[in-house]
Amino acid sequence: MISVLLADDQRLVRSGFRMILRADPEIDVVGEAGDGEEAVALARELKPDVVLMDVRMPKLDGIAATRLLLQEEDAPRVLVLTTFDLDEYVYGALHAGASGFLLKDAPEEQLAAAIRVAADGGALFSAGVTRRLIERFAQLGTAAPPPGLDELSPRELEVLRLIARGNSNAEIAAQLVLSEHTVKTHVARILQKLDLRDRTQAVIVAYESGLVRPGGTL
Secondary structure (H helix, E strand, O other): OEEEEEEOOOHHHHHHHHHHHHOOOOEEEEEEEOOHHHHHHHHHHHOOOEEEEEOOOOOOOHHHHHHHHHOOOOOOEEEEEEOHHHHHHHHHHHHHOOOEEEEOOOOHHHHHHHHHHHHOOOOEOOOHHHHHHHHHHHOOOOOOOOOOHHHOOHHHHHHHHHHHOOOOHHHHHHHHOOOHHHHHHHHHHHHHHHOOOOHHHHHHHHHHOOOOOOOOOO
């Protein structure tokens, strides 16, 4: 059973998500928060597997709340809820360590699927809209390469570039003619060498370090 905390300042939005998730026997909504401070407090108390975090909330916004939660041991996975006009907040949330984001008007089945991906340690970066957001904000400038980037093998660099383009493990395996197990091993080593939490952070590193250029080729 995957435990979920809903954090949104609109009661109707929370009710809608709760009704959707109640229909899934593998997901349990353990609490609801109406502002960022309450979200942090309830997450610390209830220890949910996943937090659905709205961005614009009173007292403490979703980015700050995400940053606080993910600094702690045994932190939950955080999925940020947003709309297209909050792109800059999404980028901040990803930097804070969020596992990805969902548009508030996403199909019902996508919500449950996203929660499963996050709970399983994955990151929601495969959607084209996510990739476009990262590419857009990566244009703000190239950061210094992080420690460990020069320790990646040529194959690991290939895998990292494909991750940054939004490819799944299966897609990477097909393109590089590898088994999915081998790709998973490469991904794990990349995260370890770069001291990253998940694939989303790996994507940001790839773009900001200039390893992958927005809109360019591999």
